[in-house]
Amino acid sequence: MSKHYLITILLLFSAFSLSSKTYFIAIDGDDSNSGTKTSPFATLKKAHSIASAGDSVLIRGGTYKITEGQIMRYSDNGLWAYVFDMHKSGSGESNRIYYGGYGSERPIFDLSEVKPEGNRVIVFYVSGSFLHFENFEVVGTQVTIIGHTQSECFRNEGGNHNIYENLAMHDGMAIGFYLVNGADNLVVNCDAYNNYDYLSDGGVGGNVDGFGGHPKNQESTGNVFRACRAWYNSDDGFDLINAHAAYTIENCWAFYNGYQPGTFERAGNGAGFKSGGYGMSEFPDPPEKIPMHVVRNCLAYYNLNQGFYSNHHLGGIRWENNTGYQNPSNFNMLNRKSVDEAVNVPGYEHILKNNVSHDFRRTGHISNVNKGLCEISNNSFLPNEIPVTDNDFISLDPSELTRSRKSDGSLPDIGFLKPRPKSTLSTARMGYTFKTKYEVP
Template sequence: MKLTVLLFLSLVVLSHPLLSQIYLAPDGDDNNPGTFLLPFATFPKAISEANPGDTIYVRGGVYDLTNTITITAVKNGTANQFYTLTAYQNEIPILDFSAQPFGLKGISLQANYWHFKGLNIKGAGDNGMDINFGSYNIIEQCKFYENRDSGLQLSHGSSYNQIINCDSYFNADPPDYGDADGFAPKLTVGTDNYFYGCRAWVNCDDGWDGYLRGADSVYTTLENCWTWGNGYLKDGTDPGPQANGNGFKMGGGDNSNGDSLMHHMYLRNCVAFANKNKGFDQNNNLGSMTLFQCTGYSNITANYRIQRALVPGQTLTVKNCVSYYGLVQLGSFAIQETNSWLPPFVVASDDFLSLDTSLASAPRQADGSLPEIDLLHLAEGSDLIDAGVDLGFPFFGAAPDLGAFESNYVAVIGGLTELVEQFQLLQNYPNPFNPETHIIYLLSTPDRVTLSVFDVMGKHIRTLVDGQRQSAGEYSVTWDGTNESGIQVAAGVYLYRLELENGMAEFRKMFLIK
């Protein structure tokens, strides 16, 4: 006990240069030491005091800001020591840049290995956040809204950033209203940026925009992302044709000067609906595009339009996708399999549990993941259930379903379906985590269970439950972040997959931070 107290005191005495936790609050003071009880007031002060591995806790409340928060490469973290800038617990910090002059950005992130979490960024005079010259950053559970250009932009070679469970909406650039997208990995963006579980709605230009100018042959991946209602202002008015109104604009450049810009796009389980223009839009992208298990609904010009021939050697692959109430315009070069617009499928409103698009902006779940809603999920009896081709991802029943949402129904003889739910695999907690996390699952009947961890490339990392027979009930398994050899693995996204004896399986993502 005495030793603990002594250690504690010595840490307090030495704390200033060794701070690992820095606090920031709207009623703080930059003359404070930046502790929980005596927090700093400004972002620049907190950032200047932080070292790699430190966490800056941002208390809830409104921060009225006019200057751009700029984080330069002087503050680069490392793969093992991120800088973390996060909302404190469940508090809601609102970085309100509404008083900024037009043209100033909210946050300019020019550094590597930063982890932003839980911040609301609104009203900036330009981008809410621009990651420029910044790579390997994680932007998680942040909201970007009512900014006067794109909510989150990636530029100047920014690469390997992960945008997880973020929302971007009501962004609009007066007076022209021609540029503000929800998420903009565009122009000079770098490669291998990754979006997961993000939503973009009612941005005046596009939901996502991958238009290139100055970059070429870059890769962007989107999984479980939704976008809708783009091309309009928050009040529902249409500011004109310069407000393009595409959901996922996948490229590519004007390609009017003989250039052949390629933005290689991979979209899986993505949804676009009710956009003013196209849902999934080539926009002259001449690179490879892969659309797996996507759903387009009620986009006014077309649900899918990818018609212009690609650079030789590049491919357009569209599999297990759904279109309802909108055009599909794909070039004959498209590699297609089991899409809902191909025979023998017939798509009608009764294929879906719900077409109530107002559900899509529902609040997220406590862990930041997308809300569980019925919109565009398949209904019992749909011929789209178990109708897809196996693309290597877990599914219920005999085959993957078509579209973005794998249902709990499986096809049985005679074109009927029945509900099965033999297990539930829950989101791990804590998540993100370091060093360990817990995975909980439920079995409704006794079964043999295998629970394994993979990296995002599908490489096996660790088996946690190895085919053991378990009775019905609830199980909790802890993963300590090590591989089969007991070695700590690197920070990043991992998948855990639960498989039953009959091959039925489900996986979820988890997020190891260092």
């Protein structure tokens, strides 16, 4: 490379860097301000209207009481209210649009007063790509429809290469995160908890999952839930039903799902990781190629019904280094016989490696599995049962699961269900705490 060419590249990069802007939002701001730190905007709607690729929108701490007047758009069919319609895109991995809490400050978007009559509410409707959302909370998201419905805190609808990091969606009536379309999106270090729809469908709460991955086309690949926690969501912790492309769930925890928050009063389905399936109707709508989802290095504790559940899937799922404890069934591999036959059969084509089951409440360590049609090795339950006792773990105190995250948003260090050094489980490298390098499909 010539010296002249190198100088030209550096000058272009310098000019590009200088073109990026930073805007601020604060609870005492005003949308007529200039958007600087000392003259911040008041609303995300205003900051979004002028942000472009490479820009950052920094949100000062405090609680932002969102009003219906801030709803940015309604869907063409009049059903959905998109509170924040995030349709703008960055232009690449290093030129994203960033929306995040300022420094160590942790802003909260309170949606408790947003109750548009007859509308499903989506707080962040994301159709843009190369976006990064980080370090804030969404609380109080509402449901206003009495019949069958759902609201969502985040919905990825067509956006690609987005990052959702260190976010919390809690104490509302909505699903925490919901992906419909889009590829290579990462949801990392996020929490969804205490979410319960007590209004629609008779108040069962059966449409409120912590995290939902439901890509509608086979091109929506590379999506990942990583190091996320889901607890006290009135339906499932993580749900991949009707997914047309493979999803990866890794290093995640699911506990107390299927209950009304703070109680053990039953609500919805209550699987920790509902990891596939297309329902049991006569005419399901699966893709031509059934995806093999990956669930690895995860923990499922005391969910209402299942720990790890294949949910009538039409093919296999890869289950690696997971630990189930005190679920009615820690591992349930139930499959549907075929597209044409709505019949439950023992699970086939699953890959089960290095998994641990300790204590169960009803059905067993593992249920509904056809051992001859699966690839099974080095689990505590199959192919040969390995006795697991309380003494194999550093701690069995579940209160550790809700400890605060570290300052960088990563999961807390806990001893709960972590194998003791030199224990049989540790030596065999089993369970969700075993660290290894995984290749993302």
